[in-house]
Amino acid sequence: MSEQPRQDTQQVQAWLEANLGGTVTSLWRQPRWRPVWFAEVERNGVTQSLVVRGDRTDMPLIFPLRHEMTLQAMLHERDIPTPAVLGWIDEPMAYVMERVGGQQHFENTTDADRASAVDDYLQILARMHALDVEPFAAAGIMRAESPELSGLLGLRQYETVYRSTKNGPDPFMEFCLGWLRRNPPQSKGRESVICWDSGQFHNASGKIVAVLDLEIGHIGDPMMDLAAWRMRDTIVGYGDFPTLYARYEELSGTEIDIDALMRHHFAFTLTNQLALGQAVRRPNVDTDLMTNMQWCYETNLFATEALAEILQVELPTVDEPEVHEGRASTPVEHMATVLKSLSVGDGAVDDEFLKYRLRALFREARHAARAIEIGDQVSNDDLDDLHQLLGDRPADWFTGEAELEAFVLADAATGTYDEELLVLFHKRNLRAHQLLGPPGSAMATHLPIQTFR
Numbered sequence: 001m002s003e004q005p006r007q008d009t010q011q012v013q014a015w016l017e018a019n020l021g022g023t024v025t026s027l028w029r030q031p032r033w034r035p036v037w038f039a040e041v042e043r044n045g046v047t048q049s050l051v052v053r054g055d056r057t058d059m060p061l062i063f064p065l066r067h068e069m070t071l072q073a074m075l076h077e078r079d080i081p082t083p084a085v086l087g088w089i090d091e092p093m094a095y096v097m098e099r100v101g102g103q104q105h106f107e108n109t110t111d112a113d114r115a116s117a118v119d120d121y122l123q124i125l126a127r128m129h130a131l132d133v134e135p136f137a138a139a140g141i142m143r144a145e146s147p148e149l150s151g152l153l154g155l156r157q158y159e160t161v162y163r164s165t166k167n168g169p170d171p172f173m174e175f176c177l178g179w180l181r182r183n184p185p186q187s188k189g190r191e192s193v194i195c196w197d198s199g200q201f202h203n204a205s206g207k208i209v210a211v212l213d214l215e216i217g218h219i220g221d222p223m224m225d226l227a228a229w230r231m232r233d234t235i236v237g238y239g240d241f242p243t244l245y246a247r248y249e250e251l252s253g254t255e256i257d258i259d260a261l262m263r264h265h266f267a268f269t270l271t272n273q274l275a276l277g278q279a280v281r282r283p284n285v286d287t288d289l290m291t292n293m294q295w296c297y298e299t300n301l302f303a304t305e306a307l308a309e310i311l312q313v314e315l316p317t318v319d320e321p322e323v324h325e326g327r328a329s330t331p332v333e334h335m336a337t338v339l340k341s342l343s344v345g346d347g348a349v350d351d352e353f354l355k356y357r358l359r360a361l362f363r364e365a366r367h368a369a370r371a372i373e374i375g376d377q378v379s380n381d382d383l384d385d386l387h388q389l390l391g392d393r394p395a396d397w398f399t400g401e402a403e404l405e406a407f408v409l410a411d412a413a414t415g416t417y418d419e420e421l422l423v424l425f426h427k428r429n430l431r432a433h434q435l436l437g438p439p440g441s442a443m444a445t446h447l448p449i450q451t452f453r
Helices: 003-020 065-077 111-129 134-138 153-165 171-182 223-236 241-252 258-269 271-281 289-311 329-343 352-390 397-411 418-434
Strands: 023-029 036-043 046-054 085-089 094-098 192-194 201-204 207-211 218-220
Touching: 003 023, 003 036, 003 046, 003 085, 003 094, 046 065, 065 085, 065 094, 065 134, 111 192, 111 201, 111 207, 111 223, 111 241, 153 171, 153 218, 153 271, 171 258, 171 271, 171 289, 171 397, 171 418, 223 241, 223 258, 258 271, 258 289, 271 289, 289 352, 289 418, 329 352, 352 397, 352 418
Parallel strands: none
Antiparallel strands: 023 036, 036 046, 046 094, 085 094, 192 218, 201 207
């Protein structure tokens, strides 16, 4: 572990012992892209398990970390199952909560227990959406200027971060944001406390132990929770959404607004690229580049698929590029092999955080190897599409990005080329996805979301 993470860990230990009493008997940083620590604190012979959740390092938070902590604490006080908040740490910026049991997935779970847990979650959402929003607003939980705009605040927060950190052309995001400005979701005055990045919880024995990760929770349109949930379904599996929506209507007495759901779903698919696109283009030393790339490229495909369903446009496919060896193929593939041996298997290093970083670098090496094999063909195919749209073929792929963004911005007010651009961007997104890793790998496998129709 490098010096800064080690120093942060020491400061966390000092805070826990000074403010909670007792002795820290175990403390380790979770091997992941965001600083999170797990701790065991012993007081009077009793051991308490804690989680310390820190600030992100490669992007500004969409809502401040204190905002997340306040929302979690207030929900806990109102019998919404979230971990109890125990305190705030100034340096490194983090908050402390009780650690909960259960698991975040449904592996080794019976179908009956899965259905029971999902139904329990629907009951929790219905109760949460029925809470009085005024105490939350008074405590600083963000809300729109009026209930009619409740469905727009979250995306505006993301766009603010996107504009403030943008470090290169991003024609696809400009196209999507332009479409949503002309065709926003309508909340019709609905306003509730929402978690937005919904579907995150620990479950056990058919019940929800706790709702987790309220990082982007705020006061918004409750339809946003029902829409955002769909994206995580591809890796967790919650069930048939029409059935789940009917159950929510029964529990909440609120009618499902399919048009709003479809637009909120499309908006939520943009959130990874809006927040992390800058870190993909210019990663820092803490960036988990391949995780960010996989999130962005996968959800960009979700976005074109979501908009195509709204516009009822049939999307194209692209051919698998022909593989070519390059002069750097052998050393890059060797690098991937060595990094894999250091991060998995019997010969792997013992330090879990270092193992995580080596695994991330292994994935980068495989991406580089894939770019050597097919990168030129992918870029040429993108440029051929731009030639048809723009009338001239850009000099190179990066020039094409800038010229395409200029074209998109010129069309943003009218959307004259919406369908043509949607088809073009879908092909570009498919090709970008092909670069993530070898065919059949988890990184390069697309998992489509349940459709509305």
